[in-house]
Amino acid sequence: MAVESHRFDVVVVGHGVAGMCAALTAHQQGASVCVLERAPKEDRGGNTRWTEAFWRMKSHEEVADDLEDQLAERTGGYLEPELVHSMNRSSETWPGYLRAMSFPDPELISMFAEQAPPTLAWLEDQGLRFDFLPIHQIVQSFPKLAPVGGGLQIVESLVEKLEADDVPIYYRTTARGLIQDGDGAVIGVDAVERRNKPMQFRGRAVILACGGYEGNPEMMTHYIGRNAVNVRPVARGGYYNKGEGIRMALDIGAAPAGEYGNFHAEPIDPRASDPEPAVMVFPYGILVNKHGQRFIDESPGPVDRTYEPICYRLLNEDDGIAYIICDNKLKDVPNYQRAIRSEVPPITADSIGALANELGIPGDALQETVTLYNAACPADGEFKPEEVDGLATRGLQPRKSNWARALDRPPFRAWPMTVSNVFTFGGLKVNTKAQVLNSDGEVIPGLYAAGEVVGIYYRYYTGATSVMRGATFGRIAGRDAAQLQAP
Numbered sequence: 157m158a159v160e161s162h163r164f165d166v167v168v169v170g171h172g173v174a175g176m177c178a179a180l181t182a183h184q185q186g187a188s189v190c191v192l193e194r195a196p197k198e199d200r201g202g203n204t205r206w207t208e209a210f211w212r213m214k215s216h217e218e219v220a221d222d223l224e225d226q227l228a229e230r231t232g233g234y235l236e237p238e239l240v241h242s243m244n245r246s247s248e249t250w251p252g253y254l255r256a257m258s259f260p261d262p263e264l265i266s267m268f269a270e271q272a273p274p275t276l277a278w279l280e281d282q283g284l285r286f287d288f289l290p291i292h293q294i295v296q297s298f299p300k301l302a303p304v305g306g307g308l309q310i311v312e313s314l315v316e317k318l319e320a321d322d323v324p325i326y327y328r329t330t331a332r333g334l335i336q337d338g339d340g341a342v343i344g345v346d347a348v349e350r351r352n353k354p355m356q357f358r359g360r361a362v363i364l365a366c367g368g369y370e371g372n373p374e375m376m377t378h379y380i381g382r383n384a385v386n387v388r389p390v391a392r393g394g395y396y397n398k399g400e401g402i403r404m405a406l407d408i409g410a411a412p413a414g415e416y417g418n419f420h421a422e423p424i425d426p427r428a429s430d431p432e433p434a435v436m437v438f439p440y441g442i443l444v445n446k447h448g449q450r451f452i453d454e455s456p457g458p459v460d461r462t463y464e465p466i467c468y469r470l471l472n473e474d475d476g477i478a479y480i481i482c483d484n485k486l487k488d489v490p491n492y493q494r495a496i497r498s499e500v501p502p503i504t505a506d507s508i509g510a511l512a513n514e515l516g517i518p519g520d521a522l523q524e525t526v527t528l529y530n531a532a533c534p535a536d537g538e539f540k541p542e543e544v545d546g547l548a549t550r551g552l553q554p555r556k557s558n559w560a561r562a563l564d565r566p567p568f569r570a571w572p573m574t575v576s577n578v579f580t581f582g583g584l585k586v587n588t589k590a591q592v593l594n595s596d597g598e599v600i601p602g603l604y605a606a607g608e609v610v611g612i613y614y615r616y617y618t619g620a621t622s623v624m625r626g627a628t629f630g631r632i633a634g635r636d637a638a639q640l641q642a643p
């Protein structure tokens with residue numbers, strides 16, 4: 157029996173910010189568009205559905221001053237100086253291996269920084285409102301705008317427009333592979349719907365906007381290693397992102413980009429089921445592993461810059477779990493509850509020994525850790541919880557660089573802390589039109605990528621840029637794909 161087949165100008169895979177921006181843009185340009193979404197309608201929207209969706213912008217018209225430097229500085233590996241030199245010329249003159257190389261491409265970063273503000277303006281034209289909204293981190297290091305209503309509002313506002321114009325959205329439909337013509341152009345996708353029924357969606361262009369591999373244990377283990385077993389997606393949307401978009405493009409020769417063995421990590425309370433149950437109060441206490449020992453400086457700087465490196469270290473501790481230990485002086489931190497998003501109350505006790513007992517970690521070890529830490533806290537100096545106060549321990553390894561105050565006022569409280577996966581870094585290499593490049597640096601005709609499928613991050617995440625990346629690359633992909641002429 158012939159496989160059911162549908163034809164459009166542009167086939168968009170994914171219903172998050174990247175997919176919605178791509179689909180609506182292509183539709184507004186006059187192309188016939190469809191969207192494939194693996195989730196059921198009530199759970200549509202991937203990671204975007206669950207995010208507050210902060211954008212690294214200092215005003216509605218300007219990105220944060222450090223955006224380009226942050227992305228560029230976190231280069232993958234140690235680039236050859238000669239290669240860095242050749243990047244001063246336009247990428248059209250670069251050798252193919254350089255165009256295909258996995259590194260933060262300066263042209264792409266500049267385009268991203270340039271196009272983010274007009275993308276935000278376009279979203280406002282679609283009815284969204286952006287503002288400097290409160291965040292769950294007490295000390296911040298860069299400005300952040302967010303849409304009122306978060307990522308869910310982005311998804312719902314844009315899909316409402318698509319639905320109003322009868323743009324077809326195929327729910328519970330999972331893309332599995334790309335279809336190419338004899339010239340190597342991508343002309344559609346193979347997909348399955350419910351009961352594993354195969355379907356085909358053909359088009360002049362395919363836009364892959366179907367997220368990273370945070371929901372795929374096989375790819376997580378393959379790229380990140382055995383510690384991946386202790387990492388779960390930060391919210392339910394991540395379970396839908398199983399890396400097919402990346403894999404199906406790699407299968408036809410696309411160039412990989414972004415650091416495959418890494419992901420945006422955020423500390424969470426593993427006992428909680430609510431989305432993003434982050435507990436960001438550890439800079440005001442200490443972190444101990446399951447043996448009751450400190451293993452890292454809990455507060456080297458503003459928490460929005462330091463929580464991710466701390467997570468990476470935590471992954472190497474036994475079972476990937478730590479405990480945040482605070483005393484009752486946590487109450488001196490104004491609005492400290494804002495930094496606790498777990499609905500599960502902390503474990504409390506009137507002594508450190510009793511707390512250790514409740515946590516199931518060795519009491520003697522925890523007591524010794526706290527005694528040594530308390531002795532190393534400065535006797536003078538002003539505690540300033542809302543700024544980096546330099547109140548550091550003396551003579552302690554590892555040192556605690558800020559907000560170091562003795563843990564001596566009961567009741568003591570503790571939260572378990574594990575590492576969650578916000579999204580993975582490995583993706584595809586694209587050019588400034590969001591066209592996917594092959595491993596020789598050539599455009600794969602008809603194939604575009606947007607959002608988490610585009611690999612731009614290395615070493616650490618440049619905070620509050622992933623929704624921006626989804627929207628910006630989605631817009632660009634939608635615009636270019638709509639203009640593709642039929643072969």
Ligand SMILES: Cc1cc2nc3c(=O)[nH]c(=O)nc-3n(C[C@H](O)[C@H](O)[C@H](O)COP(=O)(O)OP(=O)(O)OC[C@H]3O[C@@H](n4cnc5c(N)ncnc54)[C@H](O)[C@@H]3O)c2cc1C
Binds near residue numbers: 175201368396399623
């Ligand atoms: C709790 C939380 C907080 C966050 N906070 C921020 C923040 O403040 N700022 C920021 O910039 N980023 C933040 N992020 C990250 C950011 O939200 C995501 O990286 C971004 O929204 C991803 O957009 P996307 O469109 O690429 O992917 P997604 O929004 O994940 O959408 C992918 C879509 O593809 C679908 N899909 C997957 N595979 C297939 C397939 N094979 N076939 C068909 N459909 C498929 C999924 O169901 C989903 O609809 C946060 C994420 C979470 C979860």
